[in-house]
Amino acid sequence: METTTTSARRKVAELGHVGIRCFDVERQLAFYTDVLGLVVTDHDAALGNYFLSARPDEEHHELLLARGRDVATDGRLIQQISFRCESFDDVVGLYRQLKEDGTRFDMIVSHGNAVGVYFFDPEGNRAEVYWQTGLVARQPFIENIDIETPADELMGAILASVERFGASGFTEESYVRWTREQASAQSGAATTTEAGR
Incomplete structure (x- = not known):
């Protein structure tokens, strides 16, 4: 060799x-x-x-x-596990199955380049089912959507949003707040752990 x-x-x-x-x-x-x-x-x-x-x-x-x-159920080990779907209809169908199962949802969003349904499995691990739209959008791109909107109407709105924000990215204020809260809670937990040593 x-x-x-x-x-x-x-x-x-x-x-x-x-x-x-x-x-x-x-x-x-x-x-x-x-x-x-x-x-x-x-x-x-x-x-x-x-x-x-x-x-x-x-x-x-x-x-x-x-x-x-x-590790306790509130321990943060997994940011997310994502499963790609073949079609938008698959994502909608899985959303309905999850809803029927009583699954707790995190967020349902357009990433511009994908539509994602985020949820928690029975032990609190965050997961996602998503479909790639074929559009190009700078990430992060997180815009809340109503997955029950008729597909053609929803895709028209996503396309318009990507045309407007695709080059710069877009993040809902609620997601920015959530991200900051997660980071703050994590740093507070680390400080408590350090003080206990």
């Missing part, structure tokens, strides 16, 4: 999967399979490991659920 010091730097091809530890892996498994439609590709019930995929013929697993979570 020949190596050279001038070889190009390597990079990963794509995100393969995310693994999360669970308090109640069976409840999490039911949510991700029954509500979001992921398929179990492998599992070890004794170990409490379940491998799930939305496209099992292409990717053995995209999500691993495992027993052994030891």
Whole structure:
């Protein structure tokens, strides 16, 4: 094998999967399979490991659920887990399934380049289902939308917003406030932890 010091730097091809530890892996498994439609590709019930995929013929697993979570439900471990959908209708359908399931929503937004429905799984992990619009918009681009709006009307509004703000990005004031509150709460928790040492 020949190596050279001038070889190009390597990079990963794509995100393969995310693994999360669970308090109640069976409840999490039911949510991700029954509500979001992921398929179990492998599992070890004794170990409490379940491998799930939305496209099992292409990717053995995209999500691993495992027993052994030891961090409180208000602990911030995961910013979000995002699942891409093939169509806007899929996002709307999943929104309705989540609503029927009694799922708690975080926000439903246009990112200009995508429409995203953000929600919390049964253990409080933040997740998203989204569809790519094909438009180009500088991020962050977060504009609250009503997902129940007829598709052609909603897409017209998103296109108009991207034409207006796509080059600069756009962020709802409510999201700016929320982000600042999250950062403030985190720094306060860190200060309390440091003082307790």
